[in-house]
Amino acid sequence: xxxxxxxxxxxxxxxxxxxxxxxxxxxxxxxxxxxxxxxxxxxxxxxxxxxxxxxxxxxxxxxxxxxxxxxxxxxxxxxxxxxxxxxxxxxxxxxxxxxxxxxxxxxxxxxxxxxxxxxxxxxxxxxxxxxxxxxxxxxxxxxxxxxxxxx
Amino acid sequence: xxxxxxxxxxxxxxxxxxxxxxxxxxxxxxxxxxxxxxxxxxxxxxxxxxxxxxxxxxxxxxxxxxxxxxxxxxxxxxxxxxxxxxxxxxxxxxxxxxxxxxxxxxxxxxxxxxxxxxxxxxxxxxxxxxxxxxxxxxxxxxxxxxxxxxxxxxxxxxxxxxxxxxxxxxxxxxxxxxxxxxxxxxxxxxxxxxxxxxxxxxxxxxxxxxxxxxxxxxxxxxxxxxxxxxxxxxxxxxxxxxxxxxxxxxxxxxxxxxxxxxxxxxxxxxxxxxxxxxxxxxxxxxxxxxxxxxxxxxxxxxxxxxxxxxxxxxxxxxxxxxxxxxxxxxxxxxxxxxxxxxxxxxxxxxxxxxxxxxxxxxxxxxxxxxxxxxxxxxxxxxxxxxxxxxxxxxxxxxxxxxxxxxxxxxxxxxxxxxxxxxxxxxxxxxxxxxxxxxxxxxxxxxxxxxxxxxxxxxx
Numbered sequence: 331x332x333x334x335x336x337x338x339x340x341x342x343x344x345x346x347x348x349x350x351x352x353x354x355x356x357x358x359x360x361x362x363x364x365x366x367x368x369x370x371x372x373x374x375x376x377x378x379x380x381x382x383x384x385x386x387x388x389x390x391x392x393x394x395x396x397x398x399x400x401x402x403x404x405x406x407x408x409x410x411x412x413x414x415x416x417x418x419x420x421x422x423x424x425x426x427x428x429x430x431x432x433x434x435x436x437x438x439x440x441x442x443x444x445x446x447x448x449x450x451x452x453x454x455x456x457x458x459x460x461x462x463x464x465x466x467x468x469x470x471x472x473x474x475x476x477x478x479x480x481x
Numbered sequence: 482x483x484x485x486x487x488x489x490x491x492x493x494x495x496x497x498x499x500x501x502x503x504x505x506x507x508x509x510x511x512x513x514x515x516x517x518x519x520x521x522x523x524x525x526x527x528x529x530x531x532x533x534x535x536x537x538x539x540x541x542x543x544x545x546x547x548x549x550x551x552x553x554x555x556x557x558x559x560x561x562x563x564x565x566x567x568x569x570x571x572x573x574x575x576x577x578x579x580x581x582x583x584x585x586x587x588x589x590x591x592x593x594x595x596x597x598x599x600x601x602x603x604x605x606x607x608x609x610x611x612x613x614x615x616x617x618x619x620x621x622x623x624x625x626x627x628x629x630x631x632x633x634x635x636x637x638x639x640x641x642x643x644x645x646x647x648x649x650x651x652x653x654x655x656x657x658x659x660x661x662x663x664x665x666x667x668x669x670x671x672x673x674x675x676x677x678x679x680x681x682x683x684x685x686x687x688x689x690x691x692x693x694x695x696x697x698x699x700x701x702x703x704x705x706x707x708x709x710x711x712x713x714x715x716x717x718x719x720x721x722x723x724x725x726x727x728x729x730x731x732x733x734x735x736x737x738x739x740x741x742x743x744x745x746x747x748x749x750x751x752x753x754x755x756x757x758x759x760x761x762x763x764x765x766x767x768x769x770x771x772x773x774x775x776x777x778x779x780x781x782x783x784x785x786x787x788x789x790x791x792x793x794x795x796x797x798x799x800x801x802x803x804x805x806x807x808x809x810x811x812x813x814x815x816x817x818x819x820x821x822x823x824x825x826x827x828x829x830x831x832x833x834x835x836x837x838x839x840x841x842x843x844x845x846x847x848x849x850x851x852x853x854x855x856x857x858x859x860x861x862x863x864x865x866x867x868x869x870x871x872x873x874x875x876x877x878x879x880x881x882x883x884x885x886x887x888x889x890x891x892x893x894x895x896x897x898x899x900x901x902x903x904x905x906x907x908x909x910x911x912x913x914x915x916x917x918x919x920x921x922x923x924x925x926x927x928x929x930x931x932x933x934x935x936x937x938x939x940x
Contacts, residue, residue: 418857458854
């Protein structure tokens, strides 16, 4: 799978990734390689990795691996692809107008959107904010229905 | 599955702000677009309201007054007294940026000083430019005339130019003497005044060479005016004639700055008269003016002549010193007590020092830039120290344990993030228990009814 970014399959890898990214935003994307939307997301990420490399690191997590299921449950991942942002091992929330602020669900429509989102997260984190507002207008944000405890 | 909205977005939104970025925000209000105000030098979305804000008004008044002073110093003076433009000055120094038309007026091929500028300021395009500027930035349409040259003035100036040309071409010795004499006197004065414009020293030295009759004085004194007072009479006819004479001459050395401020005003704005002139010292205004310019009734006493001589001596010395061309403070040359060898040493040291400074600054910048209030700062600092220690090999990397979970705020959570972790771990345990319980009865056994079982056990 050399057409994807660094994919993590073990919890320990994810842990070390989270712990070793210091003063940079960590973008963890959970998904399945067979999913077309996830591949599109990966495409955009791959193009932007270098540009944000000074203030962000990007990694993919394969949700089909067993080791990582703890995280899948912990982060409440029900829709894929889902992206979770971390800064200095602290989870960053983003208010995109949807119900779930803890993660970004879906792909980004443009590379610029992704850059905007990561920049917003970085700026908020540097100011000490754990939750930031999404800089994108609502029509650019993928919509989804949040299921509450399998209802 | 997530529902993706197709994006029929027609508007392009750029990530970074650029100068002429249009940001249409339809929020029930007017469509506001970013504009760049040339006067305040900032981008704003205030539309037409911007020109009425006090900040803008202040900026505008200073902006226009600056341009107006340039016009007065330069252009108005030459409008009154056209002078031939020396090519050595024309090259780079004689230019005027017209703020209304946004373009640079170079004096490349005009035969008279500020010729191009005067021509531009009298033109119709400039008038249009002034009008549109004042409308856009709210300067007050009544002030238009102060920023341009009227056609009558322009024709007068042209006539004077023609006269000068004809004089220069076919004039006799007297005429030729008068011409350069006037030029020296006035040009040097104006150059003193407009130091940002011309290279006064070169002009003066060249003038020294070309005419022997008039001594080029760098100080604008009473005596100097008396030398060529007959030639100056055309310049300031409106000036006062009341001269208090010799007594004030003694004050010249001290009072020079004030005096020459007066000179400046009197020459360049003759129309407005003495009332407008020196802001420096009210007392000095009248007497100096009277003596300086139109004073034909001054008495050429012997004391004055001797003073003149001493002044002449002074000026000669200074001009010769400058002719050496050793450089001075203004050209940035090192002081003479600084020997060349020492200078080289110092330069090297400075460069090294600078290099060190820069590198150390760079490191400092990196560390000091990070906001101590940023998210997870404390954790980051601790982690950095840990990593460094691990690198050095002092601290053995200890496993965080398989159960380590990052700080995560859950979706349907109320309470702090630590709670969320505990919650999750608690939930996890129940799940694990559930899992283990499920795992135990892995073998499926057929259902045996109680009756059957009891029958079995009984049996």
